[in-house]
Amino acid sequence: MPRQSTPSKRVTIADVAREAGVSRSTVSFVLNKTPGQTIPETTRQRVIAAARKLSYQPSATARALRRGRSDIILFLMPNWSTGEAVAQAMDAISVALAEHGLTYLLHPRATSNRHLSDLWRSVTPALVITVDDLDDDDSAALDAAGIAHMTFGLGDDSRTPHSYQEMIGRIQAEHLIQTGHTRLGYATVPDTSLFTFAESRLRGVQQVCAGYGLPSPLALGAQPGTEAERSLRAWRSAEVTAVAAYNDEVALALLQAARASGVTVPEDLAVIGADDIAAAGLSCPPLTTVRIDPSAFVPALVSTIMAHLNRTPPENAPTIPDGELVLRDSTNVTKKRR
Structure with a gap:
């Protein structure tokens, strides 16, 4: 037995x-x-x-009763692909909140069959954070229970017009144009849950192209395999000489498709990614990318969380971290294009 x-x-x-x-x-x-x-x-x-x-x-329950509130910060996470950048950001937030005696709890919102009211009744959080607005019933239930709640846009340009998402696209486009490319493409992400972010980064590329009087980038999907190869052929037919990819994973799919299609990077097509994941420097050729420090957002976010808990104005205003161009061989051509 x-x-x-x-x-x-x-x-x-x-x-x-x-x-x-x-x-x-x-x-x-x-x-x-x-x-x-x-x-x-x-x-x-x-x-x-x-x-x-x-x-x-x-006992956590006894501690909550003694303090008059729970020490749990509940983040209802959308159905995002949790790549390296998201994981690093969440880890940095967890560490920062722990310094305030708070526990950061992630819960998938879209994939759970559990009703939200049941969740926070069992967890009894001090604060609920969402990316999308709560519906009226959930918001009223939280208010009635005395649980604070806030919406964190995380770079959604409908809330933060000068978001870092657009900045990433601008850095990509500036680099490609400065190296002589005048017809750009944009490789979007196949994950529909990330479309909002992809559109913001694309908007940054479009802004820079418009500023130089160049055509708007040709935006196509880049699902690994057949779609990426089909997009490569379309970009080549449209005389696109450089592609800005939504992130490094998408860019790596393009590099693989280029090898399968006999397209030489960067001589035939330059490719730039974003996020600077570990694999970016190990690809063939090594991938030029844009590096962002996820922890740069943490002080302002933690300040906003503490303000919600204490009902005081935030101490730190939201800031946009500087993006850093990481130059590698996937765009490093010495011959200027005309």
Whole structure:
């Protein structure tokens, strides 16, 4: 028969009190560092030693009741592809919030069958963060429960006109045009959940082309395989000599399609990506890209979160981090095009 494990009994404050030979209130005063209490140092050390011996962990529910709020920040994550850039950003946010004693909890919004009200009743977060606006019923339910909520656009230009998404596209286009290309293409992402971001980056490329009096970039899909190869043929027929890809993954699909189609990069077609993932420098040829530090957004976001919790104005205004061009061989041609 398979072995069954029985969950161990949770260590309580009463267990710590018995081990230390003191009252439960004394344990509470010591572990919670309650001000105004005179407790001998020897007693305090005995309580701490007992808690460590028993591996005591305070109840999250009790901690929330004591503080008057939960320490959980619940982010209802859209159905995004969690690539390196998103993962790095989420990790940086989690670390920053931990410094404020807060726990960052990600929950997939679009793929869950669980009703949102059931979720936050069980989790009891201090704050719910969404990318899309909540519907009226969910918003009213959160307000009634006393749970703060905020919408974080994460570069959606309908909310932040000068977003870093457009900036990435502008850096790509400026580089390609400065290296002599006058007819550009744009490789969009096959993931529909990222269309908003892809459109913003495309808009940045379009703005730069318009500023130079050049035609608008020819935007095509670049799904790895047949679609990417078909797009390559269309760009070549339209005399496109350089393509700005939505991100590095899309750019890498183009490099593979170019090899399969006999198109030489960068001599026949220059390709630039975005995000500077680890594989970008290992491709053949190595991929020129735009690097953004995801942690640059964190101070302003954490400031906004703390402002929502404390009902005070944010200390840090939103900022757009500088993008850095990482020049590699996929666009590095010495001969200027005319």
